[in-house]
Amino acid sequence: MGDKMWSVATTAAAIGGGVMAKNVIETTWKFVTGSNSPSNPEDPEVDWGEAVAFALVSGAVVQLVRVWINHKSTEAYTKRKGHLPESVAS
Template sequence: MGNLVAKLATTAAAIGASVVARKMTDGTWKFVTGKDSPSNPEDPDIDIKEAIAFAVLSGAVVGMVRMLANRQTTKVVAKGQGKSSKQLADETNK
């Protein structure tokens, strides 16, 4: 049961992190370029340099936010179950 709770909490954190990452990416893009972020960077009408820059920015932000969310979720779930973060991670990865 604890393994299921850990997986559900991690999934919920990943979904929440994706929403936060998108808002951070859009805000950062607007701050740096002064323009709205591309709605579809794969569109051939968007300049290739802009598409690549947006892909790099969004990939970095999404990766960072998801990693932080997963780390925090693991700590919280482990504490709630009276285990160490390593024990919980080992159980979740089985």
């Protein structure tokens, strides 16, 4: 697998990770608050505290999923090729 193929595979995994992150965010939000996550936190009718809390939770989850996917895909590439992809090594 070349660097271009690795890049495509990582992008596809990131898209899947985005879907996974959305599900984790919605499930976590409902578990913690007992209500559905705000459909649009920027809506002025959404309480400011709720909007900020949602931004913090969703940002953290998305970033954790992104780092996890990139770490695992880089690990798989390195195991297969014996070296880091150029885009990571530079």
